[in-house]
Amino acid sequence: MKLATSAGFAPFQDRFTLPTPLTFVGDDAALVEALRAGHPGAAAKFYDRYAEHVRLTLRSILGPDEEIPDLLQEVFIRALARVRKLREVDRLSSWLTTMAVFVARAQIRIRSRRRWLRVFSPERTRPSQLEQPSSDARRALRELHAVLDRMPIDERTAFVLRYLHKITLLEAAEACETSLATFKRRLARGEARFREAVRDRPEFSQWLDEGTRWTEKKT
Amino acid sequence: MDRKEDLEATGARYRDLILQDPRAGDELRRGRAAFLEEVERQNAAASLRRPSARRHRRWLALFVPAAVAAGAAAFWGWPRPVSFQIGEARQGELGSIVQATDGETVPISFSEGSTLLLRQGGRIRVLSLAAGDTRVLVEDGVVDAVIAHRAGTKTRWDFEVGSYHVTVNGTKFRMAFRASERSLRVSTEEGSVTVAGGCLERAQTVSAGESLEPFCSSGEVPPPDDRPAIEAAPAAAARDVAPATRAARADRWRELLAAGRLLEGLRAAERANFEQVCRSATQKELMALADAGRFFGPSKRAVAALVALRERFPGSVAAGTAAFTLGRIVFENDHAYARAASWFETYMREQPSGPLMGDAFGRLMEARLRSGDTTGARASAEQYLRRFPGGPYAGEARGIMSR
Numbered sequence: 001m002k003l004a005t006s007a008g009f010a011p012f013q014d015r016f017t018l019p020t021p022l023t024f025v026g027d028d029a030a031l032v033e034a035l036r037a038g039h040p041g042a043a044a045k046f047y048d049r050y051a052e053h054v055r056l057t058l059r060s061i062l063g064p065d066e067e068i069p070d071l072l073q074e075v076f077i078r079a080l081a082r083v084r085k086l087r088e089v090d091r092l093s094s095w096l097t098t099m100a101v102f103v104a105r106a107q108i109r110i111r112s113r114r115r116w117l118r119v120f121s122p123e124r125t126r127p128s129q130l131e132q133p134s135s136d137a138r139r140a141l142r143e144l145h146a147v148l149d150r151m152p153i154d155e156r157t158a159f160v161l162r163y164l165h166k167i168t169l170l171e172a173a174e175a176c177e178t179s180l181a182t183f184k185r186r187l188a189r190g191e192a193r194f195r196e197a198v199r200d201r202p203e204f205s206q207w208l209d210e211g212t213r214w215t216e217k218k219t
Numbered sequence: 220m221d222r223k224e225d226l227e228a229t230g231a232r233y234r235d236l237i238l239q240d241p242r243a244g245d246e247l248r249r250g251r252a253a254f255l256e257e258v259e260r261q262n263a264a265a266s267l268r269r270p271s272a273r274r275h276r277r278w279l280a281l282f283v284p285a286a287v288a289a290g291a292a293a294f295w296g297w298p299r300p301v302s303f304q305i306g307e308a309r310q311g312e313l314g315s316i317v318q319a320t321d322g323e324t325v326p327i328s329f330s331e332g333s334t335l336l337l338r339q340g341g342r343i344r345v346l347s348l349a350a351g352d353t354r355v356l357v358e359d360g361v362v363d364a365v366i367a368h369r370a371g372t373k374t375r376w377d378f379e380v381g382s383y384h385v386t387v388n389g390t391k392f393r394m395a396f397r398a399s400e401r402s403l404r405v406s407t408e409e410g411s412v413t414v415a416g417g418c419l420e421r422a423q424t425v426s427a428g429e430s431l432e433p434f435c436s437s438g439e440v441p442p443p444d445d446r447p448a449i450e451a452a453p454a455a456a457a458r459d460v461a462p463a464t465r466a467a468r469a470d471r472w473r474e475l476l477a478a479g480r481l482l483e484g485l486r487a488a489e490r491a492n493f494e495q496v497c498r499s500a501t502q503k504e505l506m507a508l509a510d511a512g513r514f515f516g517p518s519k520r521a522v523a524a525l526v527a528l529r530e531r532f533p534g535s536v537a538a539g540t541a542a543f544t545l546g547r548i549v550f551e552n553d554h555a556y557a558r559a560a561s562w563f564e565t566y567m568r569e570q571p572s573g574p575l576m577g578d579a580f581g582r583l584m585e586a587r588l589r590s591g592d593t594t595g596a597r598a599s600a601e602q603y604l605r606r607f608p609g610g611p612y613a614g615e616a617r618g619i620m621s622r
Contacts, residue, residue, distance in 0.1 A: 043258045048607075051247050051608060051609060055246060056237055059237045060234070068246045069246050069249035070253065072247070072253075073257060076250075076254045140236060141233075141240070160233075163233075164231075166227075166230070
């Protein structure tokens with residue numbers, strides 16, 4: 001009897017070969033074509049190229065959420081199913097933002113429903129349970145989430161797309177699937193609400209003004 | 220905070236905070252695995268076009284009113300009968316032969332989300348689908364399996380492959396079985412499987428990235444690619460072991476390694492003159508000796524076996540793997556980080572598309588950092604994030620980039 005094992009090593013090369021996914025190389029136009037044609041390496045490349053962008057959109061709208069990996073999957077599966085309908089290939093990034101915004105908003109509705117139903121443990125959706133306040137950065141992030149979490153979905157989304165993603169108002173309106181005028185109204189309300197909320201948090205306001213150092217006010 | 224510029228600065232900081240979040244790497248990696256798993260499942264059973272269980276649950280939560288959702292939750296929790304479909308339209312029947320002929324690939328889709336792909340003359344029968352316990356008989360050929368695990372549901376998958384028994388602990392693996400030769404190879408891509416029976420003395424777990432290939436032929440004929448190495452044994456050595464009994468004793472290490480008794484094989488090789496053994500051993504035997512040296516010590520035996528492998532089989536895949544392993548040994552045992560970095564670079568140069576590329580990149584980054592080469596570490600981190608943004612070293616890479 002012979003036994004051969006390889007721990008962490010390449011599979012044996014003799015009689016059988018594991019199919020290795022072909023690596024896709026190309027720009028966005030080629031990537032879209034490859035996705036439409038079902039190129040074996042295109043899906044992975046699509047994800048690798050845009051996952052961070054999509055995650056940024058999801059996290060900025062949702063704050064901390066243990067379902068971010070599932071939501072990433074959701075966005076990319078939706079995109080893959082609709083890639084044949086994509087007309088402006090050079091706007092792949094904005095197109096994905098639209099998908100991410102849609103999925104994030106759906107997730108917010110799911111969260112609201114869960115809270116209302118009390119089906120799930122409240123801890124599961126409480127941001128503070130997911131954050132570990134061990135640094136100024138985390139503390140600031142938590143404050144930001146707290147402020148944004150109190151804003152209506154439409155205003156929050158408008159605010160985040162405009163100031164975090166820095167996309168044009170037109171693109172942002174498109175991502176929200178609304179008119180430019182409506183988007184501007186939402187943004188204006190969001191800005192006002194954000195300023196007001198920050199004013200109520202002097203330490204956070206100071207952090208925003210002065211940099212990364214968090215100063216506790218002694219009373 | 221009253222000016223637009225202030226809001227823009229806030230947005231920029233918020234963006235940085237999210238990007239630097241230490242959970243980013245883990246979230247991206249898990250999202251990637253879930254996405255690619257779903258893509259593979261959809262490709263395998265394109266005609267079914269059903270959403271994954273995870274997506275299904277999410278849309279239920281969105282649209283179904285509370286009372287119905289509660290009822291549905293109870294319904295989903297209840298064990299339901301599993302069925303399977305062959306190709307695009309044929310309903311599968313228990314016990315019937317399913318075969319891939321003429322080089323075609325036949326997908327078999329199970330209603331609970333798992334998929335089998337029959338390739339290269341693959342022939343199977345589904346024996347049982349009872350109460351979350353699925354048993355499949357693999358009669359011949361290559362079977363790729365992607366097993367779905369639903370949260371909260373206990374499922375068990377067993378494959379009878381010749382005289383072997385493969386139990387599924389994890390999600391994605393391949394079984395290649397040649398009934399005529401009774402040869403089996405199990406390669407796991409994700410998760411793990413347990414292989415027992417046949418000529419295995421005890422059950423073996425095959426984890427992600429590993430392969431197991433037990434040979435049981437009565438004649439103990441080595442695989443064809445091993446023969447040149449055996450013939451290459453020095454003539455002098457052959458003269459030394461002229462008497463049959465001495466020859467048998469001198470080759471004892473070979474039998475022990477072949478039987479998976481690595482420690483005993485290593486000790487026998489030391490008794491038989493380790494340097495000489497390294498000159499006559501096959502690639503697989505040298506790798507087995509290296510494993511034995513790494514696991515049981517001394518590590519200098521592992522180094523000697525790996526160096527011999529690289530000298531005798533330059534340019535081979537095994538030589539590249541040996542370079543990677545040498546890097547690991549030097550890194551972990553000797554803490555010689557600059558030398559380790561050099562070995563990882565060697566692997567990356569020799570096997571640019573090799574399966575250990577991601578690991579080599581990550582380890583190179585770490586070795587450079589520990590050796591004080593911060594510029595090199597930063598360059599590696601940048602390259603790593605570009606190639607493997609959701610990889611296991613992504614968190615560390617981002618940390619290095621943000622320094």
